[in-house]
Amino acid sequence: MGSALDEEALRVIRAQLGREPHGVLGIERRCRWGYPQVIKVYSLFMREGSKIEPFPTLFWLTCPFLIEQLSDLEGRGYIKELERLIAEDGGLREEYRRDHRDYLAERWATLSPEDWALAERLGLARALRERGIGGIADWDKVKCLHLHYAHHLARGSAIGRWIEKHFALEECPASQVRCAGL
Numbered sequence: 386m387g388s389a390l391d392e393e394a395l396r397v398i399r400a401q402l403g404r405e406p407h408g409v410l411g412i413e414r415r416c417r418w419g420y421p422q423v424i425k426v427y428s429l430f431m432r433e434g435s436k437i438e439p440f441p442t443l444f445w446l447t448c449p450f451l452i453e454q455l456s457d458l459e460g461r462g463y464i465k466e467l468e469r470l471i472a473e474d475g476g477l478r479e480e481y482r483r484d485h486r487d488y489l490a491e492r493w494a495t496l497s498p499e500d501w502a503l504a505e506r507l508g509l510a511r512a513l514r515e516r517g518i519g520g521i522a523d524w525d526k527v528k529c530l531h532l533h534y535a536h537h538l539a540r541g542s543a544i545g546r547w548i549e550k551h552f553a554l555e556e557c558p559a560s561q562v563r564c565a566g567l
Contacts, residue, residue: 441520485517
């Protein structure tokens with residue numbers, strides 16, 4: 386499902402994000418027009434000068450069209466609605482927790498042995514082994530819809546399936562392909 390990076394893809398990702406992307410490993414999903422939609426990032430550390438910080442987001446949504454739709458859903462209170470459903474529905478809760486476990490295992494597997502050792506030395510390894518999607522500590526909470534939907538587009542997820550069941554998220558129509566103008 387993923388695809389390799391080239392300079393043109395990086396240029397588009399920069400324009401989509403409005404900044405230099407950090408630690409891009411590849412493109413996990415492209416839209417129907419061929420533009421990056423979800424990227425996979427080397428997610429545990431962002432190196433800025435000599436400062437090393439954990440960055441626990443493995444999949445990053447880059448599509449501006451989807452970002453706007455998900456921002457609208459967040460603004461309409463759907464994070465709280467999902468948290469309520471997770472609290473009430475044992476099946477959804479277990480599926481969501483499984484997503485966290487799978488995400489955490491994949492995120493940890495992307496690290497080099499040198500970074501495993503560095504995480505141990507810096508005292509970050511425990512948090513990186515325990516914090517789920519997007520670095521969330523409480524696995525019954527939802528941090529943001531963007532990162533959950535990026536995870537869904539890359540691997541499938543309970544939150545993403547719920548979003549798709551209840552909302553018709555769309556990609557850019559042919560007359561308005563946003564990334565074509567970037």
